[in-house]
Structure formats: structure tokens, C-alpha cells
Amino acid sequence: MTTINKRELIVSAIENGTVIDHIPVTTVLMVLNILGLNNYEDEVLIGINLDSKKYGKKGIIKVRSKYFEQHDLNKIALVAPNATLIVIKNYEVVEKKSVQIPDKIDEILKCINPNCITNKEAIKTQFTVIGKDPLKIQCHYCEKSMTNIRFAE
Amino acid sequence: MTNLKNKNLISISDYNKQEYLEILKLAAEFEENPRQEILKDKVVASIFFEPSTRTRLSFESAASMLGAKVIGFANPAATSIAKGESLHDTIKMLSSYSDIIVMRHSIEGAARYAAEVSSVPLINAGDGSNQHPTQCMLDLYSILKTQGTLENLQITLVGDLKYGRTVHSLVEAMCNFNATFHLVSPTALKLPSAVKMHIKRAKLKYYQYTSINDAVSVSDIIYMTRVQRERFSDPLDYEKVKDSCIIDASTLEGCQENMRVLHPLPRLNEIAVDVDTTPYAYYFQQARNGVYVRQALIAAILGLR
Numbered sequence: 001m002t003t004i005n006k007r008e009l010i011v012s013a014i015e016n017g018t019v020i021d022h023i024p025v026t027t028v029l030m031v032l033n034i035l036g037l038n039n040y041e042d043e044v045l046i047g048i049n050l051d052s053k054k055y056g057k058k059g060i061i062k063v064r065s066k067y068f069e070q071h072d073l074n075k076i077a078l079v080a081p082n083a084t085l086i087v088i089k090n091y092e093v094v095e096k097k098s099v100q101i102p103d104k105i106d107e108i109l110k111c112i113n114p115n116c117i118t119n120k121e122a123i124k125t126q127f128t129v130i131g132k133d134p135l136k137i138q139c140h141y142c143e144k145s146m147t148n149i150r151f152a153e
Numbered sequence: 154m155t156n157l158k159n160k161n162l163i164s165i166s167d168y169n170k171q172e173y174l175e176i177l178k179l180a181a182e183f184e185e186n187p188r189q190e191i192l193k194d195k196v197v198a199s200i201f202f203e204p205s206t207r208t209r210l211s212f213e214s215a216a217s218m219l220g221a222k223v224i225g226f227a228n229p230a231a232t233s234i235a236k237g238e239s240l241h242d243t244i245k246m247l248s249s250y251s252d253i254i255v256m257r258h259s260i261e262g263a264a265r266y267a268a269e270v271s272s273v274p275l276i277n278a279g280d281g282s283n284q285h286p287t288q289c290m291l292d293l294y295s296i297l298k299t300q301g302t303l304e305n306l307q308i309t310l311v312g313d314l315k316y317g318r319t320v321h322s323l324v325e326a327m328c329n330f331n332a333t334f335h336l337v338s339p340t341a342l343k344l345p346s347a348v349k350m351h352i353k354r355a356k357l358k359y360y361q362y363t364s365i366n367d368a369v370s371v372s373d374i375i376y377m378t379r380v381q382r383e384r385f386s387d388p389l390d391y392e393k394v395k396d397s398c399i400i401d402a403s404t405l406e407g408c409q410e411n412m413r414v415l416h417p418l419p420r421l422n423e424i425a426v427d428v429d430t431t432p433y434a435y436y437f438q439q440a441r442n443g444v445y446v447r448q449a450l451i452a453a454i455l456g457l458r
């Protein structure tokens with residue numbers, strides 16, 4: 001079976017839902033986490049190390065009966081900047097979207113400053129994106145800016 | 154006229170140029186007439202999760218001179234916080250007893266968070282290494298008083314420009330007033346690039362020096378800070394640089410007549426005692442200005458002026 005066929009099968013096998021394509025192999029599990037799919041009760045199919053013309057190897061996630069808000073999808077731009085989102089309805093591709101690094105990032109990240117209040121009390125983190133290439137964020141609370149991104153557990 | 158009623162002061166960037174000027178104008182009124190019973194029915198909570206006698210006394214005397222009742226603590230050891238009560242719960246409780254909260258905390262971001270939890274406005278009196286905006290306000294007031302204006306000044310900042318939070322805030326605030334900055338520090342303690350970005354974004358100029366001598370003659374303000382031994386991994390490095398960031402009366406020879414020396418205090422050895430008796434020393438008056446600026450902030454935020 002060729003790469004093209006394999007991909008077509010993965011995409012077409014879904015009746016209703018979302019396919020997230022072109023995820024770096026190393027961040028597929030992070031994408032699942034960011035989108036909260038580790039607790040999703042319906043079917044989630046994960047493909048890792050699929051051949052990609054553009055990127056060599058890639059990951060893909062297929063979620064049945066689930067559609068995302070652009071706001072949520074943009075969060076995965078932090079780990080999968082080239083991801084493509086394919087919205088499927090009735091086995092048909094009805095929409096293709098790309099992701100964009102958002103201006104604000106809530107909850108999913110952890111502040112790298114050990115003396116930040118968000119690491120001392122149960123507080124939802126908030127970051128402002130102050131640079132996109134390379135990515136640079138600033139903590140809403142302690143105001144430290146940082147280039148290395150850490151995800152909350 | 155701007156309205157500062159119920160506006161928290163957590164970070165110096167929370168206020169804009171108009172709002173700084175509003176506070177400074179009000180501070181000048183309180184300096185003229187510091188005892189006014191305008192806060193007679195108000196309760197000011199002064200809560201210091203880490204001791205800072207200087208700042209606490211300045212706030213508490215500001216509030217008392219306006220007739221407010223001051224509650225709170227100087228040290229959390231004797232309170233329920235020592236038993237592990239969260240900041241969230243402490244603030245919830247205190248904001249039901251008071252009209253405004255003044256808070257000092259050793260954790261960065263504690264002030265921003267407390268303001269989000271509190272039902273009354275909050276003034277940050279220092280949150281770890283992050284912000285200390287009332288120090289910055291009193292620095293601005295001192296510059297305005299000594300120079301007659303905040304516009305177009307030559308501001309020289311000396312010492313630990315890397316970790317000194319008062320320096321970072323002052324640079325950010327003075328970027329509103331077309332300042333030129335002269336930065337004097339050991340190479341290891343240069344102003345961080347994030348702070349230099351403020352200068353660049355405002356299209357202003359800065360010059361860097363490793364010795365104070367080169368910047369004295371151009372300065373309107375020389376703002377001194379401590380260079381702490383702990384910042385150097387090798388004590389020899391400290392010994393090498395510490396003298397390049399200290400001044401005595403002879404260092405100031407050839408300065409402009411209007412030049413004044415500021416320091417957030419307490420000082421170590423970076424300003425020799427012989428400077429105290431020169432006309433250039435302003436650091437003790439600067440500390441006193443803190444009371445008027447804090448009176449202005451409390452009154453404005455409570456909507457009484």
C-alpha cells in the first residue's frame with residue numbers, strides 16, 4: 001500500500017469528526033494532552049511514523065464525533081506548528097484549517113520561575129505571547145519572560 | 154482628569170503617563186499639607202508577608218496621617234498563614250475587613266494574584282524580585298521635584314542593573330518622558346535586554362559604561378544602587394568591580410549644578426558619607442517623599458481625591 005493510500009484510508013475511515021495531520025512524531029502525545037483527548041470517551045485513532053513527503057515522518061490523530069474551536073486548536077501550534085486540521089462530515093472533507101500561535105495561552109503551560117505564585121498555589125496559568133519566532137512568552141503573574149516552554153502536568 | 158478609583162497598582166506599567174502625573178501632582182499637595190483627615194472612616198490593611206520595615210512604616214504613616222485605621226501584620230509568623238492558610242483565603246478574609254490592601258510578599262506574582270482574588274483594590278508593596286511600583290513612583294516624584302520636569306532628562310543608572318528591580322521600573326517609566334539613559338555597571342550586571350527593549354521601542358538612546366567617572370558630567374540624575382557580593386560567584390570578581398560603581402564627593406566634581414544623586418536605600422558603601430553634605434545628595438529627602446506619594450496613591454485609589 002502506498003503512502004497516499006494509507007493516508008486516504010485514515011482520513012476517509014472517519015464518518016464525522018476531525019483529523020489532525022502533519023504532527024511531528026515526537027509531539028503526538030502532547031497534542032492529545034493539549035486537546036484533552038486522553039480523557040475522550042469516543043474513538044481516537046493515533047498514527048505515528050507515517051511517511052510524509054514534506055516532513056519525512058509524521059504523526060496523525062483522528063477523533064470521532066469531535067469538532068474543535070480554533071482557539072483550542074491554536075494551542076497545539078506550540079508543539080505542531082505545521083499541523084493541518086481536516087473537518088469531516090458524512091465521510092467528506094468539509095473544511096481544512098491550519099493552526100496559528102495564539103496571543104494568549106491559558107492553563108496548559110507551567111511557569112519556569114520556581115518562585116512564581118502559580119507554582120505555589122493552585123492557580124490557572126496565563127501567558128502572553130511576546131514573540132512568535134522564536135516563541136517567547138511572558139507570565140501574567142510573575143512577569144518573567146521565557147523561551148523554553150513547559151507543559152503543566 | 155484621570156480616574157484612578159479602584160485601580161490596582163501591581164506593576165508600574167499598569168498606570169500610564171497621565172496617571173503618573175496625576176499621582177505626582179497629588180503627592181505635591183500632600184507634601185504641602187500632609188495631615189488631612191480625609192480617610193477617617195477607612196480601613197487600610199497593611200500586610201507584610203516578609204518584613205520590610207522601611208516600606209511598611211512609610212505606608213502606615215501615610216495612611217495614619219490621612220486619618221485611616223491601619224490593620225494587618227508586619228510578619229506572618231504570628232498569623233494563620235504560619236499555619237498554612239493559602240494566600241487566596243487570607244486575601245478573601247482581609248478584603249472583607251478593609252477598604253484597600255497594601256501587600257508585600259516574597260513570591261513573584263503574588264500581588265497580581267491577590268488583586269484578582271480581592272474585592273477591594275490592592276497596592277503592591279513589592280512581590281519578590283518582580284515589582285515595587287510605589288518605589289518607582291517616589292523616584293519619579295523625586296526627579297520631578299529636583300529637576301522641575303520629567304521631560305528630556307539625562308538619567309544615569311549605576312550599580313546592579315541586572316537584578317535591580319527599581320532600575321527596571323524606573324527605565325520603563327522614564328521611557329514616557331524622552332529620557333536619555335546612561336548605564337553604568339560591571340559587565341556581569343548589565344541591564345537585561347528585555348528592559349533595553351523598552352528604550353528601543355520608545356526610540357530613545359542609551360549609552361553603556363563600566364565606570365561612573367565617564368557619565369558624571371552629562372547627568373541630571375545619578376541613580377545609585379547596591380552591588381551585592383552575592384551576585385558574584387567568584388569573590389575576586391566582586392573586588393575587581395565594586396569600586397567602579399561607587400561615588401564620593403570627589404567623583405562628583407565637574408557635575409552639573411542641577412544634578413542630584415538618588416538611591417532607593419539602604420545603602421552599603423556605594424555612596425561615601427562625604428557626599429551627604431554636598432548639595433547633590435537627595436536620597437534622604439527621596440525616602441521622605443515616599444510618604445506623600447503613598448498618601449496620593451491611597452487617596453486616589455479610594456476615590457477621595
Ligand SMILES: [Zn+2]
Pocket residue numbers: 111112113116117118139140141142143144262
Ligand atoms: Zn510566573
